[in-house]
Amino acid sequence: MNAVAASLAPEAPRTAVVLLGTGVVGRALLTLLGTPAAGSLRLVGAANSRRQHVFADGLRPADVPDALAKARDGRDNAPLLAALDATGAGRKVVIDATACTKEATRHAEWLERGYHVVTANKALAGGHLQGWRALQAASAGGAVYGDAATVGAGLPVLSTLRRLRRCGDSLLTLEGVFSGSLSWLFNQYDGSRPFSALLGDARRLGFTEPDPRSDLSGEDVARKLLIIARHAGFALGSDEVEVESLVPEPLRDLDTKAFLERLGELDEPLARRHAEAKAKGKVLRYLARLNQRGRARVGLVEVGPDHPASRLSGTDNQFALTTTRYHSTPLVIQGPGAGPEITAQALLGDVLAL
Numbered sequence: 001m002n003a004v005a006a007s008l009a010p011e012a013p014r015t016a017v018v019l020l021g022t023g024v025v026g027r028a029l030l031t032l033l034g035t036p037a038a039g040s041l042r043l044v045g046a047a048n049s050r051r052q053h054v055f056a057d058g059l060r061p062a063d064v065p066d067a068l069a070k071a072r073d074g075r076d077n078a079p080l081l082a083a084l085d086a087t088g089a090g091r092k093v094v095i096d097a098t099a100c101t102k103e104a105t106r107h108a109e110w111l112e113r114g115y116h117v118v119t120a121n122k123a124l125a126g127g128h129l130q131g132w133r134a135l136q137a138a139s140a141g142g143a144v145y146g147d148a149a150t151v152g153a154g155l156p157v158l159s160t161l162r163r164l165r166r167c168g169d170s171l172l173t174l175e176g177v178f179s180g181s182l183s184w185l186f187n188q189y190d191g192s193r194p195f196s197a198l199l200g201d202a203r204r205l206g207f208t209e210p211d212p213r214s215d216l217s218g219e220d221v222a223r224k225l226l227i228i229a230r231h232a233g234f235a236l237g238s239d240e241v242e243v244e245s246l247v248p249e250p251l252r253d254l255d256t257k258a259f260l261e262r263l264g265e266l267d268e269p270l271a272r273r274h275a276e277a278k279a280k281g282k283v284l285r286y287l288a289r290l291n292q293r294g295r296a297r298v299g300l301v302e303v304g305p306d307h308p309a310s311r312l313s314g315t316d317n318q319f320a321l322t323t324t325r326y327h328s329t330p331l332v333i334q335g336p337g338a339g340p341e342i343t344a345q346a347l348l349g350d351v352l353a354l
């Protein structure tokens with residue numbers, strides 16, 4: 001019997017959870033919810049974009065895909081929240097493992113109603129400034145916003161920044177590689193295989209967003225930059241980040257399926273950029289930068305062998321934080337920054353920290 005199954009008991013659990021999103025990250029989380037580490041949690045509902053299943057006495061995580069496959073079409077969050085209420089649990093948690101903007105816009109409302117929210121979905125915190133402000137106001141009521149998975153797939157970036165700020169330190173500048181998929185792509189890309197073929201691999205490995213244009217357009221990196229900058233006190237609007245998109249103009253407005261059929265059109269422009277960089281003894285890296293005046297830019301940069309980002313491997317992210325106290329040398333946080341297992345662990349970690 002797995003850990004969550006063992007907690008399928010009539011008495012009120014300490015923590016009850018519902019899971020939105022059973023894709024790459026959601027499925028990895030279901031696996032973790034079946035381990036002893038999650039023994040104190042009761043999963044009472046799960047949903048994908050089309051269906052949901054609710055069971056107030058607790059769902060075995062392994063049974064969720066089957067339960068959703070058998071459920072009728074239809075989505076409504078009210079029964080999921082009602083299932084949380086019905087448990088009488090001390091901590092009621094909505095876990096958002098979707099990339100859905102509509103769900104993200106509800107985060108503040110859930111917090112206001114007393115549900116803790118643990119999210120991998122960056123669309124609210126990294127979207128319009130108004131949404132960020134709504135989140136801050138809603139969190140003041142006591143419900144917790146677990147956001148570790150939104151930056152660096154759980155690397156201790158936001159927690160470190162919060163800790164520094166509590167001590168009176170402040171962020172001066174920020175630079176690094178904030179995308180696991182773009183890091184993996186440019187760490188691998190040497191011109192021998194088409195960029196589009198590598199992108200196909202990155203999708204299969206679960207590193208990209210559901211629509212990889214969110215990565216290639218710089219949108220996902222810009223969101224992470226905004227989340228960090230806002231945590232550091234920069235009230236940056238989403239239109240204040242200069243973003244270089246790697247998606248050729250004719251591919252920008254296609255639906256996802258049509259875009260995926262034309263991935264080959266990415267190859268020529270990137271092969272050219274790669275050859276130009278190589279001729280100068282440099283490599284390409286997709287960098288995010290925030291300067292002391294709050295000027296923010298994300299885009300493709302040629303970096304020489306002396307640049308720290310030139311030495312990254314795999315899906316490594318790198319966050320170099322220069323602060324009033326980490327001044328002569330930045331505080332650098334580096335490690336894998338994408339992948340279902342580590343992202344799911346970041347979600348579980350935030351739930352267990354409540």
Ligand SMILES: NC(=O)C1=CN([C@@H]2O[C@H](COP(=O)(O)OP(=O)(O)OC[C@H]3O[C@@H](n4cnc5c(N)ncnc54)[C@H](O)[C@@H]3O)[C@@H](O)[C@H]2O)C=CC1
Nearest residue numbers: 021022023024025048049097098099100120121210338339
């Ligand atoms: N893959 C990774 O390495 C990382 C992903 N993330 C974030 O995790 C989130 C999920 O990513 P993936 O699992 O890779 O995507 P995915 O496309 O594999 O899964 C998304 C899931 O959300 C569901 N969904 C969509 N709209 C929904 C709605 N309104 N209600 C309920 N379910 C809904 C879909 O049916 C699907 O099950 C995204 O926000 C992504 O940015 C964050 C850090 C790392």
Ligand SMILES: N[C@@H](CC=O)C(=O)O
Nearest residue numbers: 179180181207208209
């Ligand atoms: N698609 C994202 C996943 C994590 O946020 C990335 O590539 O970094």
